[in-house]
Amino acid sequence: MKFSGHPVLRTLCVLACFLGLMQTASAQLHADFSASPATGCAPMFVHFTDLSTGGASSWKWDLGNGTVSFLQNPSTTYFTPGKYSIKLVVKNAGSSDSLVKTSLVVVNALPKPSFTASDTTGCYPLTVHFTDQSNAQEGNIVKWEWDLGDGAVSSLPNPVHVYTGPGNYNVILRVTNSAGCTQTLSKAQYIKLKDGVKADFSYTGSNQCAPPSTIHFTNKSNGTGSLSYLWLFGDGNSSVQANPANTYMSAGLYTLQLIVRNDAGCIDTLTKKDSIAVGVMHAGFLAPDSVCQNTTVQFTNTSQPVSGNSIWDLGNGAKATGNAPAT
Secondary structure, X not given: OOOOOOHHHHHHHHHHHHHHHHHHHHOOXXXXXXXXXXXXXXXXXXXXXXXXXXXXXXXXXXXXXXOEEOOOOXXXXXXXXXXXXXXXXXXXXXOEEEEEEEEEEEEEOOOEOOEEEOOOEEEEOEEEEEEEOOEOOOOOEXXXXXXXXXXXXXXXXXXXXXXXXXEEXXXXXXXXXXXXXXXXXXXXXXXXXXXXXXXXXXXXXXXXOOOOEXXXXXXXXXXXXXXXXXXXXXXXXXXXXXXXXXXXXXXXXXXXXXXXXXXXXXXXXXXXXXXXXXXXXXXXXXXXXXXOOOOOOEOEEOOEOOOOOOEEEOOOOOEEEOOOOEO
């Protein structure tokens, strides 16, 4: 019996062909992929994930930096800043497909930190002005982080710092550009200080309410090598002693100055303006006009010149010392 022309057979044949075409269409390859991360700073490690559909059995990647991979999910590192286009070709036994994503990977440049200093050697205390000379490479510099070597830090573009003691100080600058990329520059033993002096002193007076008034000075200076001193007492008198005394014969305000020098030529000067008052003390203080009962009252000494020793009678039987007592 022949069924080739039978209507049922023809229908079954057409249906089989239709199903075959559907199966072929559903298995058609479609290349796709993603990159993580897609944007960053050099050197930048990127992992690619195959998202292709249709049953690929082989993969060929051109990762844009000269790397070709046949892995399904490759990775690579981009060392050079720029924009990279990625190509994927997928194949199976019956077909192939390819996809190019232009400028998919964006690698931003690191900034190039650089700086100079006004002085790198000298006598301490040494005031150093640092100048940032960094190149942002991408955008501009938005953040500065300085480690000045002696425990001091700064976030200013061009900080100023005083080194107060001997030592070899490392200076580190870390900069961040507007692309979020960061780079660090370290200069080892950049600031070298061997010699220096630091002037300091205190004093006590036997009688400053009226002339003549004798003031005794105590030298607290320190430094390297042998030190010499020059005192200027503000009344025309001077001394080269370590711990001198001076008698003020006239009422007035006197500015003190101590100049210290060592045998390496380092000099430091300490000036205390209007610090000696002979016969010109004017007592004064601030306090509220009225307060509620059981309320603490704060007093502020406004005496001129500033008093180094104050004794208070607070009116309620209490005594106090200092410049801001409370009762």
